[in-house]
Amino acid sequence: MIKDLSRQSLAALRMLLVLTVLLGVVYPVAVWAAGQAFGARAAGQPVEVDGTVVGSRLLGQQFEGEAWFHSRPSANDHDSLASAPSNLGPSSADLLALVAERRAAVAATEGVEEGDVPPDAVTASGSGLDPHVSPAYAALQAPRVARANGLELSVVEELVDEHTDGRSLGFLGEPGVNVLALNVAVLEARR
Incomplete structure (x- = not known):
């Protein structure tokens, strides 16, 4: 029983070391290198x-x-x-009031009817x-x-x-x- 426990503990320790190196060193370095390869996009x-x-x-x-x-x-x-x-959810009175306020402001700024204001503007x-x-x-x-x-x-x-x-x-x-x-x-x- 003690032999099994020590064997399992040793296997767990080896796995811990291997995963620590893989996920704590190799993976971050690989992600960093890939980011450097894409230059300005990574910046x-x-x-x-x-x-x-x-x-x-x-x-x-x-x-x-x-x-x-x-x-x-x-x-x-x-x-x-x-x-x-x-x-705020779609049924929120606060959101509906905020959208209506934004729609009126955009319509006034752009000189259009409120119905002509696209959704992403509000x-x-x-x-x-x-x-x-x-x-x-x-x-x-x-x-x-x-x-x-x-x-x-x-x-x-x-x-x-x-x-x-x-x-x-x-x-x-x-x-x-x-x-x-x-x-x-x-x-x-x-x-």
């Missing part, structure tokens, strides 16, 4: 303007003012350290950090952005088309427009 895909990092293609941020395309609302004010939804993403808006929301904002920047509407609409990403793998998800990349393009177009 958060920073976006630079005039040599200064202004944001990441992977994280949404707030843009204010008539001259910029606006992002989706965020339950956490686009704080990447507090990435989370609001946890609802936050699950993380609150989605860097994309729908092509419909970008198109809704194009006339305001063109006017505020002194650009032709056709130029701004072309920028929206150029910055619209298709579905992942051609069939997953919906097309989206990266707001930071689009606003950088607007900045460059007005120079």
